[in-house]
Amino acid sequence: MLSIDMFDRITAKGKCPNCTCSFNAIEATPAFPVVGSSNQKIILEFALCPECYKEFAKGSEKQQKIFIKNSIDNIVINPNNEWTVTNHLAIAANSGSFFNAWQYGSGIPKPIFDLINQGVIDDVVVLPSFIGRF
Ligand SMILES: [Zn+2]
Numbered sequence: 001m002l003s004i005d006m007f008d009r010i011t012a013k014g015k016c017p018n019c020t021c022s023f024n025a026i027e028a029t030p031a032f033p034v035v036g037s038s039n040q041k042i043i044l045e046f047a048l049c050p051e052c053y054k055e056f057a058k059g060s061e062k063q064q065k066i067f068i069k070n071s072i073d074n075i076v077i078n079p080n081n082e083w084t085v086t087n088h089l090a091i092a093a094n095s096g097s098f099f100n101a102w103q104y105g106s107g108i109p110k111p112i113f114d115l116i117n118q119g120v121i122d123d124v125v126v127l128p129s130f131i132g133r134f
Helices: 004-011 050-058 061-077 088-093 098-104 110-117 123-129
Strands: 013-015 022-024 029-035 043-048 085-087
Touching: 029 050, 029 061, 043 050, 043 061, 043 088, 043 098, 050 061, 085 088, 085 098, 088 098, 088 123, 110 123
Parallel strands: none
Antiparallel strands: 013 022, 029 043, 043 085
16 A cells, blocks of 8 residues: 555655755755846746755855856756756745645746746736645
């Protein structure tokens, strides 16, 4: 029989965007936000595996920039992986939980999400109807 604990372990595998290791995403620690580009409003939130987070947290500003560049490069090279990356809308919709945001997303329909990202719709107008849905 499949226990809830086993189910969690099966579904919670994520990939660290820095070292690309596969790990239990429940242990992912949000490390840094990244804005896609100057004309995009969605802020991506990157979480690292426990080992990388430890190194990141004690690293100098220069070392942290290397983590950020490396993480972005890995995602650009392979965008279809289960990277432990989500966005600020999903985190808000999941009451601040990175893990739930990563698993369930924002619940905001793609066309509306795109309009928020383009700055056509303000996220504070849309978000209240999605916060706490999960
Ligand atoms: Zn890592």
